[in-house]
Amino acid sequence: MLSSAFPRIATRASRAQFGKARFASSMPQPQAPFWASKTALAGATAVTVGTTAWYMHLYGNPFLTEASANTAAEVGLHPAEYPWPNKGWLDTFDHASIRRGYQVYREVCAACHSLDRIAWRNLVGTSYTADEAKAMAAEFEYKDGPNDEGEYFDRPGKLADYMPAPYPNEEAARAANNGGLPPDLSLIVKARHGGADYIYSLLTGYVEPPAGVTVAEGMNYNPYFPGGMIAMARTLFDGLVEYDDGTPATTSQMAKDVTQFLNWAAEPEHDERKKMGLQAVILLGSLTLLSVVVKRSKWASLKSRLPRSPVQSDGWQSQPLEERTTQHQEFRTWAVPQSEVYAMRDRVRVARDGLIRRRRDRAITVDEDAIKRARYDGTALDVECSRSVLDQMRESLPFVLDSHGQQTLRGEIDQLWPPMDLSEEAEMITMADLPLEENELDIPYPSRPLEDLLDDRGRIPRRPTNVDPFRELHFCNPHPGIPS
Template identity: 55%
Template sequence: MLTITSRLLLVSFVRISELRLLFLTASISNLILEPITEIFTEMAGGGVIHQLLRRKLQQHSAASSFLSIFASKKVHDDAGTAGMNSLRTFALLGAGLSGFLGFATVASADEAEHGLECPSYPWPHKGILSSYDHASIRRGHQVYQQVCASCHSMSLISHRDLVGVAYTEEEVKAMAAEIEVVDGPNDEGEMFTRPGKLSDRFPQPYANEQAARFANGGAYPPDLSLITKARHNGQNYVFALLTGYRDPPAGVSIREGLHYNPYFPGGAIAMPKMLNDGAVEYEDGTPATEAQMGKDVVTFLSWAAEPEMEERKLVFLASNYVSLPDHLEFMAPDVIFLPMQMGFKWIFVLSLALLQAAYYRRLKWSVLKSRRLVVDVVN
C-alpha cells in the first residue's frame, strides 16, 4: 500500500511528465508549421493563400495556448482523470496539426504547378577552395552576346572587366571597337559616334524603359548585371527558368503573347524560350546543348555579379594561414611559434587537403568502390 505522500509524489511526477511532453509536442509543431507557412506564403505572393495560412497559424497558436493553460490548470486534479485528459489534449492537438497539414497540401497542389521550387545544382565555383570556370565564363559571354543582349542590358559591366578573365586585352579591344558609341558633345556642341573603348560599358539594347516595354509587349527585360544576386536562390533560379519551358498542363490557359514556365511566379512569362540546342556555335567546339548554354550563361552572370569572389576566398584563406600560429601561440604561450610560421601554413594547407581527400574517400569514392554489378541473364 502506498502512503498518501507517495501517491502525491507519483501524481506530481506523472503530471509534470505529461506537461513536458505536451509542451515538447507544441514546440515541435511550431517548428514544423513555421517553415511550411513561410514557404507557402512566398509561393502565394501575398494573396489569398497567405491570408488563409496566417489565419490557420493564428488558430493553431490560439489552440496551443488554450491547451497549455488547460494542462496547467489540470495539474491539481486527481490521478483518476489524468490519462483521459492527456488523451483528449493530444487528440485535439493531433487533429489540429493534421487539419492544417491537409489544408496546406490542398493549397499547395495548385501552387506547385505554377511556382515550382528550383532544384539545387552543383555549381563548381561554390566551394571554399573552388574558383570560376573561366572557359565557361567565355562561353557564357558568347551566349549573352548572341542570345540575351538583344533585350537585356548589363549596365554595370565594362569591356575592360573581361580582360584577364575570359579574353586577352587585344581580343577585348577588337570586340569593343566593333560597337559604335554615342559620345560628346564635341567642341561644336554636337554629339558624335566613335568606336568603343575598353572603358565603355556594355551597350544598351534600348534607349529607355518606354522603348523596351513597347518592343516587348509591355514587359520590361531586367538588367542582368546583378540578376543572380537579385533573385532568391539566384543561380539555381536563373538556370531553372532558362531551361524550364514546357507546355502548360491541362486546365491551365496562358494568355496570348505569354509562355508557360512553372519556375516563374504565376507560371506565365513574356520571354519566350531562348536556349535551343545548337543556337550558339562555341569557339572551342563544346556541344551547344540547352543545358550547356544555360550552365555557361549562369556562370558568366555569376561572375558579373561577384567578380571579386576568387580574391575574397584567397584573402580569407591567407588570413587564416597567417593567423593560425597566433591562435596556437595564444593557446600555448610558452612556445614560440613565429619561426615556425611558414611550417604551420603548410601544415594547415595539407590538413585541408587531407580533410577533402577523406571526405571524397568516405562519401564519394566509397559508393563507386562498393557498388555491385548484377547481371540478370534471361534464359
C-alpha cells in the first residue's frame, strides 16, 4: 500500500515543475546593455584600428624609438595637392586636356620615353576620331611578316598597333642617355607616390640649386625628386609647342596637359568604370527598395495571423517523425492565454471527479510504477488526450480526417511514447486503494477509466521525462480561445 505522505510530496514537486514549464516562454528575458553587445565591440574595434592607421599614415609609427633622420633633400619635397578634374566620385577626365597632353608627349617626351601599354585604338573616342588616329598610326613603320617568301617587311601602322618605342632595346636607351634608362610612362602616375601631383611638381620644379648644394656633372637640381639630383634636364619651356585649339603653351599649361594625358594612360577605363558604377548603384538601390517593399507587403499578413499547430501545417503528415516531434516541441512553447489555461484545468478537474466516482465500481489492476506515472507525471492524461485528439478536433476545428488518418496518427503516438511491459511479478494494487481525495491529490486525470488506456497486453505507454503535463492539451486545442 502507498502511504499518504508520499503522494503529497510528489504532487508538490510536479506542480513546481509544471509552473516552470508553463511560464518559461512568457517570462521576459533580461537584455544585455548595449556596451556589452557584439555590435558595440565590433564598432569600437573598427574605430580603434581606423584611428591608429590614420595616425600612422600621417605621422608614422608612434612606437618607434628612433626618429627618422631623412631630410627634404634626401626624400624630396612633398608635392602640393592640385584640383584635378577627375578626382571626384562622378568626375571624368578633361578630354581636351588629354588631346593637348598627347601633343606635348609626341613632340617633347616621345624622344626618350615610351608608352608600351597604349595602342592607337585607345585614342579613338577619347581625344581623337578614328580617322585621325589612323592617320597618326600610318606615320610610323612597323616590322611585320614573314610574307610568302619568308621575309619580314615594313608596313604602315594601324589602330591595333601599340605606340612605338624611341629605342629598339634597353641598351640603346642607356647609351643615348649617359647610362640612364628613361622609364616607360604608361603607368608612371600609378607607380609614383603622389601620383599626378608628383608628376606635375617634378615637371615644373626645376630651379637653381641653393647655396651650398653642389650639382654633379650631367645632373640637374629638382627639389621634388628624391635626393634633389635628377638626370633628366628641364624639357618644358614657354611656347615650346603650338596647340591646335589656340591655348597658350605656358610651362604650367603644358605640364598640366601632359600630366592629365599620363593619368589617363595609366587608367584608360576610368570614365567608363565610373559610368558603370553609377548605373550599378542605381540598379542595385532600386532592387533593394523594391525588395523591402515586397517583403513588407508579403510578410505583413504572415506576421499578423494566429500560429498554427504542426498537425494543421501543410505536409506535416509527410514529414519524418523526428521533424514533426521537433515542430511539436517548438509549438508547445508558444504563449497560451491565462483564460485558456483555467479552462483546461476545469476540464481536468471534471474528468478527475468522474474517475473518483467510478473508482469504487471498477477495480483496475496495474503495477505500482505505472500508477505513479499516471498520478504524478500525467502520463494517463497525455495518452488519453493523444488518443482522442482527432475526436476533439472534429468538435473544435473546421476539418475532418478520414479513418486512414486516424490510424496513422495512432501509430505515430505509439512511436512517440513506446509501451512498457508490466512485470507479472510486480506488486498489484487497485484504484480503490489510492488516496484520490480532493485535498490529497490535485493532478489531472482522463475523462475515461484508466483501464481503457491499456492495450491488449495490459501495457501502458511510457512518458518521456521532463515534459510539460499539459503539452497534449495544447496539442489537442492548438488555437487558444476555441473550446475543445
